[in-house]
Amino acid sequence: MSKGRPRERAEQLGYSEQMSVMLDEGSRRQKARKLIAVIRHALGRDDLAGLTAVDVGCSAGFIADELAEAGASTSGVDIDEPGIARARARFGDRVDFQIARGEDLPFADESVDVVVLNHIYEHVVDPQAVIADIHRVLRPGGVLYLGAAHRWQFIEPHHRLPFLSWLPQGLADRYMRITGKGDHYYEQFATVAGLRRLMSAYNVWDYTLPVLADPVAFAGEDIVPAAVSRLPEGLLARLLPIVPTYIWVGFKGEGRPAGPALSVGPRPIATA
Numbered sequence: 001m002s003k004g005r006p007r008e009r010a011e012q013l014g015y016s017e018q019m020s021v022m023l024d025e026g027s028r029r030q031k032a033r034k035l036i037a038v039i040r041h042a043l044g045r046d047d048l049a050g051l052t053a054v055d056v057g058c059s060a061g062f063i064a065d066e067l068a069e070a071g072a073s074t075s076g077v078d079i080d081e082p083g084i085a086r087a088r089a090r091f092g093d094r095v096d097f098q099i100a101r102g103e104d105l106p107f108a109d110e111s112v113d114v115v116v117l118n119h120i121y122e123h124v125v126d127p128q129a130v131i132a133d134i135h136r137v138l139r140p141g142g143v144l145y146l147g148a149a150h151r152w153q154f155i156e157p158h159h160r161l162p163f164l165s166w167l168p169q170g171l172a173d174r175y176m177r178i179t180g181k182g183d184h185y186y187e188q189f190a191t192v193a194g195l196r197r198l199m200s201a202y203n204v205w206d207y208t209l210p211v212l213a214d215p216v217a218f219a220g221e222d223i224v225p226a227a228v229s230r231l232p233e234g235l236l237a238r239l240l241p242i243v244p245t246y247i248w249v250g251f252k253g254e255g256r257p258a259g260p261a262l263s264v265g266p267r268p269i270a271t272a
Contacts, residue, residue: 023060023086031118032066033219035145035247038207039114040070041218042143042249042266044258048072051113056102056134057120061087064095072114077105103129107137118147119157119245122187127198135201135252144202144250151189153244158187165189195246196271202250204269205257211247212236213264233264 040046049071055064058076060083068074068091077100078084087097100106102117102124115134121127134144149157149165156164159181164172172185190198207218213236215224223245228236248269249257257266 025062027222028060028062029066030219030222031147032063034211034222035063035116035118035147036066036070037218038211038247038249039116039143039145041210041259041262042205042207042251042257043114048114052111053114053116054105054107054112054137055116055118056105056130057117057123058087058097059083061091061095061097063116063118064097065091067114067116068094075107077102101130103133105133105137109136110139112137113139113142114145115142116145118145119149121146121148121198122189127190131198132201138252140253141255142252143255144199144252146195146199146246146248146250148195148246148248149189149244150195150246151191152241153189154242155244156187157244159185192241192246195248196269199248199250199269200271202252202271203255204248204250204271205266206269207247207249207266208240208243208245209233209236209264210262210266212243214262217262236264 047070048067051072053067053072053074055067055074055076058064058078059080061076064074064076064087075096075098076087077098079099079101081099084097084099098106103126115138117134121130124130138144151165153165155162159176161175161179161181164175164185165187167175173183176182176185211218211220212224212228213233215221215229
């Protein structure tokens with residue numbers, strides 16, 4: 001790499017070997033229950049029976065297993081070979097796990113009803129290509145669940161360093177080395193405007209406020225303090241710019257949430 005030239009983004013292989021949280025079964029299943037509750041509401045369904053689901057970036061397979069438990073015919077894909085090996089050993093009897101990249105999914109056009117991309121976009125080399133290939137495999141009316149942090153979060157979630165994601169690449173790498181967290185900072189977060197552009201092919205609904213307002217209904221007790229859920233909707237909405245994680249559902253086509261009315265409902269996101 002020549003002096004002054006930015007380092008090219010690399011694939012994060014064997015991620016479950018680097019981040020022990022990927023093997024924390026309790027926390028992974030809690031996340032799965034939350035995202036399944038959101039998907040069920042978006043589709044207006046009691047379960048996912050009869051649907052085809054794909055967990056992109058499935059690693060050790062806990063979320064994929066929960067999707068299967070909810071009734072979906074489920075596949076999990078990842079480039080994390082150790083994670084896929086663990087997933088196949090535990091859940092391979094009811095989930096199809098494949099080593100594949102998100103920008104080259106091994107599924108036919110318009111063959112999938114639900115895709116989960118939960119805190120994955122920041123790790124991949126080309127998030128636009130991944131989102132586009134998910135759109136390709138989704139059936140009309142199918143949904144993409146996107147769990148996404150953004151660049152302006154105060155505490156970077158992977159390395160727990162303040163303002164790490166705000167920094168340009170060279171300074172972020174130096175920050176990592178000074179704090180003993182590693183040699184390079186691989187994750188790349190988008191701004192909220194960038195996330196909207198990323199999802200421009202979808203009809204997007206924001207479920208962040210519903211989860212904050214009613215964490216019990218959406219199995220979000222692990223991320224939402226009880227005091228937050230008691231705040232009025234207007235104040236919750238004002239807090240959105242500093243919420244570290246957004247929960248978006250993108251419909252392919254003109255779909256919209258079909259679940260029952262909520263005290264704080266999902267809001268449409270303008271992506272164009």
